Amino acid sequence: MSKLAEFRALEQKLAAQLAELESLKNDNVLKQEIEFDGKLRSLLGEYGYSLRDVIQILDPSARAEVAVLPAKNARKPRQIKVFKNPHTGEVVETKGGNHRTLKEWKAQYGAGTVESWLS
Known part of the structure; x- marks a missing residue:
């Protein structure tokens, strides 16, 4: 056109x-x-x-x-994990893997070893 x-x-x-x-x-x-x-x-x-x-x-x-109307999709609360260091007897309670002491343990002993300390 x-x-x-x-x-x-x-x-x-x-x-x-x-x-x-x-x-x-x-x-x-x-x-x-x-x-x-x-x-x-x-x-x-x-x-x-x-x-x-x-x-x-x-x-x-x-x-x-x-x-x-339903509330915002709230996820279920995280479960508390308790790790006990067999070398020092120190106990760490955490809901996630971002705990300072837990990170130090994983760096020192290895992630697999620290995960085995879960109570």
Whole structure:
């Protein structure tokens, strides 16, 4: 399609949309809806409520749906692991492998040996 034909097609579409816009501006139902929306928003601002708050107040089923939503997927708590050093008798309780003393033991005795100390 040439640029001129494309320009004329867009110009026709624009003219049709402008005509539709003018007819909507003269529509009484649209004027009433705009007036209602303006009054509603000013009233909500006056009382400090949002549209979501009003929906929750007026529609109990919407409130029930919000309450039914599950909590964030929480993983189960980690299990405490107890390591006892047979050489020193020292005991370390940890939920993860990032314990300072445990790291030192693994560096000194080897990871496999330290894991065997798990009680």
